[in-house]
Amino acid sequence: MTPAPPRDTGAPVPAAPVLEVSGLRTHFPVKHGLLGRTVGRIRAVDGVDLSVRPGETLGLVGESGCGKTTLGRSVARILQPSAGRIEYRPDAAVGPVDVTGLSGARLRAYQRQVRVVFQDPFSSLNPRMTLLQIVGDPLRSYGIATGSELEDRVAAMLTRVGLSPKYLHRYPHAFSGGERQRVSIARALIVDPKLVVADEPVSALDVSVRAQILNLLRDLQDELALTYLFISHDLSVVESVCDRVAVMYLGKIVEVAETDELYARPRHPYTEALLSAVPRPDPRLRGTGRRIRLSDDLPDPARPPAGCSFRTRCRFARPGVCDIAGEAPALSPATGGHHVACHLTDELMLAGVQGAPV
Structure with missing residues (x-):
């Protein structure tokens, strides 16, 4: 007897994760003595399983020192994991690729699609470079654009993040903290990534500026079909921007x-x-x-x-x-x-x- 086909319930089929982390470990050696002998290991990331769905904002929260930033940098392959798998699926029609062992041109191709916005917008920007050089550097590095085309792309991206193109030849010290973070966001997005690791992107900013940057990140996510891994210790911020929380x-x-x-x-x-x-959102419940x-x-x-x-x-x-x-x-x-x-x-x-x- 031929089995009946599965009944169509009308429920949407969950999209395959754009990123899936399995058993990920990133350990750092503890060295001692004149010879630098390894006597132990700091287990910064110690067996993490995590998935990020396409188009969502996944919040990653915890106390300082819990391993959030190390996990984010391991996912972006800024740090080399000690063990485990990081499977990246660039497209629904393409099977996942384990990126933990990538090197050379293949690693660079992955890092073009998975970009990072760092916590401190001042220390992450080279003070000796203009905005044109800072934002345009990834275009030049990946061989995407040079010359006038590069300048046009940088000007368009600055406009997209809320900065005037007339700032192209200014240096980071001329800008406020919120404006510098917009520059950092522009640099991350200039190469059209699919996944952005936002590592405490508003924690170094004044409270009055945070909402502006969060709104910008939301608008860019809708406009560019981005997926975010949003790292933060501020649960009020995470509640307002994230679809899921780890x-x-x-x-x-x-x-x-x-x-x-x-x-x-x-x-x-x-x-x-x-x-x-x-903090309680209802003033009557505070305290x-x-x-x-x-x-x-x-x-x-x-x-x-x-x-x-x-x-x-x-x-x-x-x-x-x-x-x-x-x-x-x-x-x-x-x-x-x-x-x-x-x-x-x-x-x-x-x-x-x-x-x-x-």
Whole structure:
């Protein structure tokens, strides 16, 4: 008997990820003595699984030192991962390519499609170069344009990011912090990338300028069909711009969910603690929530705790469950579309942000 064809439910088929990270590790050697002997390794990124869907903004959040920036730079291949896979799919009709082993011309081709906007717009811009040289350098480096064509493209990109083309021959010191970040964005986008790693793109800016840059990033995403990996420690910013959020702790992803769902109903105790510091959007609710203060005794990333890496700061940690060596919780599906790395997630009732959208 011929089996019946699968029933068409009318539900959209999820698009294949533009980027999929599997078991990614980026470790740094700890050297000691006159001979520089390696005595240990800093596990900055320690077995990360993550996917980024085409056209979305995926937020990556966590405390300073959790490995967010190292993960972003590993994805962009600014840093060489120690192990794992980074599979990049440039087009729906093309199969994924593992970029962890790329070098030479193939690596350069990948880095043209995956660009980075750095945190500090001043230190990331060469003070001895004009805007024409800074923004036009990728065009020249990749052999895309030179001469008058290069100048025309740079002028058009400056206009697109909200700067006048008459600034072409000015230097970075002549601009404000927000204007410098627009220059950084123009430099990243001038070669038509598909994925942008935005590493704390507004944290160095005045509060009054942040909204302008965030609105610019949204407009450019719609206009140019961009995908963002948005790295930030500011959960209020992440809530406003991201479609999904991945929470990182001590080199590992501990929770992933749609933004609204994660802010309203966190499933990991670390996520709950981070969200407890988010200001309430409703003035009537401000000051009514209980701030969860974590211990300042951070584990050493060279010697992470046995079992769950968060257990030394978790108020729910259970001896004999969370501290068993070799049994770190895996990132697994949970209710509400979450993926959570916690042994006790099915037993916990955690508080989200009051007034968060649902």
